[in-house]
Structures are given as structure tokens and as C-alpha cells.
Amino acid sequence: MSGGVWTPIALSEDVAAGTAAPARLGGAEIVLWRDGDGLLQAWEDRCPHRGMRLSFGFVREGRLTCLYHGWQFDASARCRLIPAHPELKVPGTIRANPWHVRERAGLVWVADAADADALPTLPDDTPMRGLRSLAVRRPRAAVAAQTGIGAGGWILA
Secondary structure, eight states: OOTTOOEEEEEGGGSOTTOEEEEEETTEEEEEEEOTTOOEEEEESSOTTTOOOGGGSEEETTEEEOTTTOOEEOTTSBEEEOTTSTTOOOOTTOBOOBOEEEEETTEEEEESOTTOOOOOOOGGGOOOOOOOOOOOOSOHHHHHHHHOBTBTTOOOO
16 A cells, blocks of 8 residues: 555444454455544554564553563553563563555545645545345345345345
């Protein structure tokens, strides 16, 4: 991704509090999660310890916790706890790699540069809703007969 460009990568509603969600942007793997205040975070989807995907982890006490060894990272992307060494004062150099992230119109936007252009203005910034595809392995006529879908303007491909 070129610096300075905001790109939508997910729906805000798909990043529930207390969970980590994976996203991809080109070749970049990103983890999305919400901190203890519910603020959205976007980081490289890799724990700095052993490279485990942070999106396999979970949120505990407002921190993203790596599934592999339980290292906990706060909203600043800094490691705050290494469970194998609970008394250790974790060096500030142990950090996840954050992306710049914003929410607008129901979308999650990311940029990899601090000097990113302003977020695009969307018509009336109405929150967007996602649509999901559903594959039905039945003849079109059978689906229409059983559900009424296919009549009255619905399109079945």
C-alpha cells in the first residue's frame, strides 16, 4: 500500500468488542480489535515474539493477547505482560506494528503513513451495511416455490 492513502478493509460491525479479527490489504495481513475503551486498533497480524498471528488471539482486560505464549499488548501496541515472567518490567522496545486506523460511515479505514490524506467524504456518511452471498444448491424453481424468493423483483443467479 502506498503511504498517505486511506483504504476501507472491513465493516465496523464485524469487529466486535473483545475479539480479534483478521483482514488483508494486498499482501499485508492486519489484525483488527477493540481496546478496553472500545477504540478500534489495527496492527500487523504478527506477534513480535514468535510471529504467531495475533488475530488468533483474544482480548483480555482491554489488551490483545497472543494465543501462543500469552503476551499482552495494550492500545499503544506495547507489550505489557509476558506471563512466563510476570515480574519482568517489559522493555518498551517490544511492540506490535500498528497501522493508522479510523472508522467512518460504518467502515474501517487503514493507512500506513502518519501523513495520510484526509479520509474520503462519502455521500452523507450514512453507515454502510455489508451483504453476504449465500449459495443454495437447489434448482431455481424449487427455491422460488418454497421461499417466494425469485418472484416480485428478487433476482436469482
